[in-house]
Amino acid sequence: MIGGIFFMKQMCRREKKWIKIIACIMISILMVQLSNVQKVYAVTQSEFDAKLSQLQSQYPNYSVWNGQFDNGTQCFGFAHMMGYNVFGTMPSTWQRSYDIYSVKPGDLIQYGNTSGQGHTVFVTAVSGNTITFVDCNGNGNYSGSTKVRRNGVLWGNTIQKGARIWGKYSFSYLLVSNGIQSYDTCSTSYAGNYICTSRTTLNIRDGHGGAVIGSIPSGAVVYVSKADGTWAHVSYNGINGCASMQYLQRQQNTLNYRLHVWISDTDMGSVPEHFYKGKSYYLCYEILDTDTGKRVDIDHSGLNYSVSEVFVYPDGSKSDPCTYGNDYNWYRSYMGSTGQYKGIVSVTGDLNVSCEVSWNAEYSGNVTLKASTYSVNLNIPGNTSQRVTLTMEGEIPDNCKLAKESSGSGFSAKWDGDWNGWSCDMVITGESTGSGVIKVSVVDAKNASVKYGTIKIYVNVTKEQKTVSAMSGVKLAGRASDALRINWNTNSSASGYIIEQYKDGNWSRIAKISGANTYRIENLESSRQYNFRVCGYTTDDGDEVYGSYAYVSGITNPKSVTGVKIGGTAKDALRINWSQNICASGYIIEKYENGKWNRIARIADANTTTYRVENLKSASTYNFRIKAFDFDGSVPIYSEYQNISGKTNSASNTSATVSNVTGVKIGGRAADALRINWNKVNGTSGYIIEKYENGKWIRIARIADANTQTYRVEGLKASTTYKFRIEAFSFSGKTPLYSTYAYINGRTNPAVATGVCIGGTAKDALRVNWNKVNGASGYIIEKYDNGNWIRVARIADANTQTYRVEKLKSNTAYVFRVRSFDFDGSTPLYSGSQYVTGSTL
Structure with a gap:
C-alpha cells in the first residue's frame, strides 16, 4: 500500500489529471474493505454478563470517564463506548426505534436531545417496567449525599418505562442492539455421549454456524449437553462450542446405563467456556437409565455401587481417589498450573462403567482486582476508619502481590494481615478533613513495575458537625388575655433556645434565650390564636447549629366583661346587664352565698347581655361576679372576673310595684x-x-x-x-x-302541603296527590262547585298522600284545594290551601 501511494505521488508529478481518478478508485476500494470490518452479531447471556463485569471493573462506581467516542463525549460518548465494547459495532450505525416498551438489555436510550439538553444511557437489565442502566455525567450520580465529580460513572440506576429522566427529559428514541443470543430451540433430550463419525475431524464452532474454535478427531467420544437436530452443544478437550449433528452418532451402551462425566466451576453446574489456572473445578457425574430416562444416581432403585473419582494433573501425578457409595456426585480439585488435566470416574458394583474427560487450564494473562467498596467516606470523630477487602478473580499470576499508592490528604492506608495470594484487607483511617485517591495494583512480586491490574478507591474525610436533638415537652403552660406562656423540657445538647412566632405569613424570631425552659409572650390580643415554634441551638467553631423545630399554638383568654351593672330590681329579683364581648363564646355568672361563690348561670350565647336572678329575698343585698369564656380546641378558657352588687326592693314598698x-x-x-x-x-x-x-x-x-x-x-x-x-x-x-x-x-299551624297534583284521571274520577306534611294530623280536600268550596274528604292520617274524587262528570274540568290540619289542644289548626285543576276523560 505504501509503495502504491508512492507510485501515485510520482504519477501526480507527470500527469495531474489522473490524480482525482486514481484517488476515487482507491477510496472506493478502501470503503468496500471498511464496510466489512465491523461484524454485527448478538452475544450470549454469559458473554453479556462477562463483558459487563469486565467493564464495571474497568469503570467502577464514582470513577471518571473523560474520553471521546463515536463522535461524542460525556454521557453520549460513554454510552456508545459501552455498546461498542459489548457488541463490537458503533452504536451510531444501529437502527433507531421510537417504542420505549421494546427496550432490552444492550440498547441505548436517548432522552431529550444530543445538544446539551438531554442524556444518553446504556441499558444493563429490564424487569417489567423497570429499566436498569449505567451512565456517565448523570444528575443522579451521588455517593451518599455527595454528588460525584463531572463525568462520574454510576451503575445500577433505574427508571420506569415512559418516565422522564430526573423528571426533566422525556424519551426520544432507542439505538437497538442485536441483543442477547437465545438458544431456547435446543433441547436437553439430545444430551449424552456421542461418537464422531467424520472421516477426518469435526469442527467445533463458537455458535450455530459460527467461527471454528477447535476440532474433534474421528472416532472420539464427545458429550452433547443439548441440540436441535442440526447443531449440538458439545464439550471436548476443554473446548465448549457447537458441532454439526450430521457427523455425531449417539454412543450405545449394552448395559442400558449411561455414565455422563463433565467439569464445572460449581458443584453439578454447567461446563464453563474456559478453564483457568488458579481456580478450583468440580469433577461431576450422573448415571442415566436409558430405558426409563431416570437418573439412577438420584433414585438408586435397589442398586448398590461405589464411585471413584480421580484428577490427573499436567505433570502426570494423580489426586487421591475420592471413593464413596452412591451418595455424592462431585469431587473438587485446585488447578495449580496451566496444561492438560484429566478426570476419571469409575463405577463398580451392580454397575461397572467408567468414563473420563479432559480439559486444558489456560493462563489468560488477565486478572480482575475487586474491592469491597470503591468509595470510603469517613467522619471525625465518629466513623474514623473503614476496612476494605481486596480480592483477585480470574487467573491469578504466580508470585504476585498488591501494591498501593495514595494521593490527597487527611487519611492514611495500611495493610491489615498478610497477603494470602488472592486477597488482603486494607484499613483506611481518617486523620483530618481532606480527600484523595488510593491506587491499588496487582504487581509482580519481583518487579513492581509489572502491573496486572489497577483499581482506584476514592476517600473523603469530613469533620462531624455538632447536632442538636429535637425538642420535647413543648406545651402551652399559661394564659392571660394579653399573654401566653410556653414551657419545654431542658435539651442537654443545646446551649440555648430560639422562639419564633408566625406573623403575616412568615416566621419571626421573638426571643433567643439560655438558662431557662419557659418564655412568656406578651402584648397579645385577647381571644386570638397564636402559633409558635421552638428549637435548640449550639455553636460549632463559632457557627451556630440548630435543631429541629417543635410547634405549639394557643388562644389567649377573652378580655374581662365590661359595663357590668344592675339593670333592674324587684322585691324577689335583680337583673344584671353587661356589654357584649364579641370574641367570647358566652358568660358565667356566680352568686356569693354561704361563704363561697356558686355558679347560677352559664350563658352559651355571646350576644346575650342581660340575666335576671330570681327567687331572691326582699330588701337584701347580693354580690355577683361575671366572666367571659371561650375554647382552645376542647379546653375552656376564661377572662378575669368582674364583680357587681345589688339590693332587692322592700316587700312593703307598694309604690314601687x-x-x-x-x-x-x-x-x-x-x-x-x-x-x-x-x-x-x-x-x-x-x-x-x-x-x-x-x-x-x-x-x-x-x-x-x-x-x-x-x-x-x-x-x-x-x-x-x-x-x-x-x-x-x-x-x-x-x-x-x-x-x-x-x-x-x-x-303553630301545620305547613302547607306541597307537590299537589293530579295523579290519575278517569271518565268519572280524578286522583289528587300531595307530599306528606311532617307534624300535621291530617288533610282536608275541597272541590269548587257552583261558586262554593265543598268539602269532599277529611283524612285523619298524616301519612296518606293521595285521594280519589269519584262520581264526576266525564270530559269536565274541576278545581280542588288541599290543606293540612292539626290541633292545639282541642282547637283545630289549618294550613294555607294549595290548588290544583284537572279534567276527566
Missing part, C-alpha cells in the same frame, strides 16, 4: 309565627317577652310602649308548640321595676 299583665292569649297563628296579645297595664313603661328554648328563657322583645298590646313572634317551625312569658316593667327613679310573669303556650 308594677301590676301584672292580664289577658295574655294567642291572638293569631301561621306556620312560622305566633301572635301574642295582652291587656294594657296602666302606669307601666312597657313589656318584656321571653321564649323558653333549650332549657332556658331567652328575651325576644323589649317593648318600650305601654300602649302596645300585641307582638308577633316569627321564625318559628310549623306544627310546633312554644312557651312564652311576659312581664311589665316601669322605673322608680332610674331603677327598673318588674311585674311577675304571665305565661302562655301556643302551637
